[in-house]
Amino acid sequence: MTNAKTVLPGATLGVMGGGQLGRMFVHAAQAMGYFTAVLDPDPASPAGLVAHYHVDTGYLDEQGLAQLMQRSAAITTEFENVPAAALVTLGAHRPVAPGAEAVAVCQDRAEEKALFVRAGVPCAPHARIETEAELAAVPDSLLPGILKTARLGYDGKGQVRVADRAALAAAWGQLKQVPCVLEAMLPLALEISVVVARSAFDEVVQLPVQQNLHRDGILAVTQVPAPDASPALQQQASDCAAALARALGYVGVLCVEFFVLQDGRLVANEMAPRPHNSGHWSIDGSDVSQFELQVRTLTGLPLVAPRQHSPSVMLNLLGDLWFPQGASAAEVTPPWAKVLALPGVHLHLYGKASARPGRKMGHLTVTAASAAEARDVALQAAALLGLPAF
Incomplete structure (x- = not known):
């Protein structure tokens, strides 16, 4: 978060994303005396319907981002797949929490796993798969496992259970050979x-x-x-x-x-x-x-x-x-x-x-x-x- 300072009730708080998490944030902010602004491309978004201001544009729209900045004293996000580039743009001019760098780590399972290891937090045995060579080098100990797309996976999406190497290769093809993480199946x-x-x-x-x-x-x-x-x-x-x-x-x-x-x-x-x-x-x-x-x-x-x-x-x-x-x-x-x-x-x-x-x-x-x-x-x-x- 840049320019850390206290933003008191009466100011306007911005939200990137108009889903239910944004809606509940808006309710909480309004109860504490803040005005609210939501940027979301859906004119009927749950958060946009209850906010004081709804900026009805895409997340990378320059005019939309400028309008949100003009309205808001500080800006947050309500879902992890808001483009990090948008958060970088906003963070150059307003306090943004969480910041773009932290969100980018959470958007990538491979980076997330690396953070777990650096922080000394135990996680499942795993391997990054981005190339045919990395696919071939996967240790036997990770099978059976779960192949997960490194990005844009949530609520069980972008995940395939694999029993053996043949199933792993087929699953990676099914996922269009995008960067993935293979995790060992755990009891x-x-x-x-x-x-x-x-x-x-x-x-x-x-x-x-x-x-x-x-x-x-x-x-x-x-x-x-x-x-x-x-x-x-x-x-x-x-x-x-x-x-x-x-x-x-x-x-x-x-x-x-x-x-x-x-x-x-x-x-x-x-x-x-x-x-x-x-x-x-x-x-x-x-x-x-x-x-x-x-x-x-x-x-x-x-x-x-x-x-x-x-x-x-x-x-x-x-x-x-x-x-x-x-x-x-x-x-x-x-x-x-x-x-x-x-x-x-x-x-x-x-x-x-x-x-x-x-x-x-x-x-x-x-x-x-x-x-x-x-x-x-x-x-x-x-x-x-x-x-x-x-």
Whole structure:
């Protein structure tokens, strides 16, 4: 972040990207007294619809970037694939958090893995594959494995499981021989994540460790406190997340996802240079949400350690819920009234114009006096919505 200084309420904060993460950032910023400006090419973007100003251009449009800079005292981003060149342009004139260099590392799995190694954070055995020679040199110990595109992969996209060398070669061809990372397949016990916030003044705070369940590569359920992670493991994950934020010189909110192996070891999987789906529970279950932390890191306001006041379970709401009879059937409205009759249920819909299978339409957070009660009510909500138990 350049020109670190405090930007007080009453100023305008800019956001690159108009999705649901931008929408929730805008809500948090407005609650604290800031004006907001969103740059997104979609005129009906979720964040653009609720911001004070919507700059309706592409991310590299010079006039759009100039307009965002004119409006904004400081600028953040809400998804990791914002072109780093745009962040460089903005960062030359305004405080930008996270900065272009940090985002560029998170945009490239190979660079990300190199950072894990430099920071002393354990990660899966892996190899970079960019040439036929590197493909041929892959050690046998990495097979079976998962071949992942180095760039533009998220929610399970750009990933192929490979059992042997023939499958690896075929998968690399299927992925158009773009730069990739091959990771050894590991015996997983569970998945956890840590949302960490770091200021330009090296203040570091974190949300509690979150336990996550993915289905088809997309987050389905988050539970906090993490029911199956030991205190020692949670401390190790928290320490690793803080170490990565400092190693990156990161300013902003960063999520680090980890695998817990069946033998109890922790390995880092990947990072997201932004608030994260698994941290959405913090809006309702913590006295400081991940989006307020994003506002604070961007504006140079003091960081205070979030305090979880309620055990929480978050259910991701995908567009499939609107098509219980299948994608070719008529769209129906989920039974929100029945779900909202349950105690401690908080519904967040993202204002997207249309539902489609796999599209993130919203989330549901259940808060309760105990983790067992939160899970019980979340299971009732899941049953009403036709979601699998967990």
